[in-house]
Amino acid sequence: MKINIQNLANNLVELDDVIDSDFLSESYRNHYPGPLKIHVVVDKFGSDIRFNIHLATEAQYQCDRCLSLYRTPFEARLTQIIQIGEGKLKDEEDVVLYPVGTTEIDIDPFLMEMIILNHPVKMLCRDDCKGICPGCGADLNHEPCRCGAEKTDPRWEELRKFIK
Ligand SMILES: [Zn+2]
Ligand SMILES: [Zn+2]
Structure with a gap:
């Protein structure tokens, strides 16, 4: 312009x-x-x-x-x-x-x-987009997770390594 x-x-x-x-x-x-x-x-x-x-x-x-x-x-x-x-x-x-x-x-x-x-x-x-489940690929805004992976918080995964 x-x-x-x-x-x-x-x-x-x-x-x-x-x-x-x-x-x-x-x-x-x-x-x-x-x-x-x-x-x-x-x-x-x-x-x-x-x-x-x-x-x-x-x-x-x-x-x-x-x-x-x-x-x-x-x-x-x-x-x-x-x-x-x-x-x-x-x-x-x-x-x-x-x-x-x-x-x-x-x-x-x-x-x-x-x-x-x-x-x-x-x-x-x-702002509250739920994203895609890394386990089953479900778009969590539109459908429920089919694998249960979404309940696993990555921070707990880190903690588990220390517990072992
Ligand atoms: Zn989104
Ligand atoms: Zn899933």
Whole structure:
């Protein structure tokens, strides 16, 4: 998504767009097939521009416990300051510099960063997902265990080794 900054007044401008997720790498595109709803508040002050970006979409994950695919809302926010040319803000590490004469800013790298930073480490279809029985393979959310293995707590297995 490109934002034309050439004719921006020193003022707040709000932009809305719905984009596809082509710019994501394939592994992320599988989780965020799109469309992505983007809302950007552009705040220009002289040669500095602040983007307040909000991204909303539906994510597709696979549960770590029961391996089922599920969909869930995904949201991310980012404030990014950019600067055209060099100036007083250049020492701040979260400022991205663009050369003098830049007419439009491609915010795809910022959107990519927002997705990577908010991508969950742990994926659970629900907080109390019971998972799959390691003994009989039953999906314990939908059917009872047929082998009795689910009652064996791995911590007790460890203790038994000491008892022997
Ligand atoms: Zn699950
Ligand atoms: Zn079982």
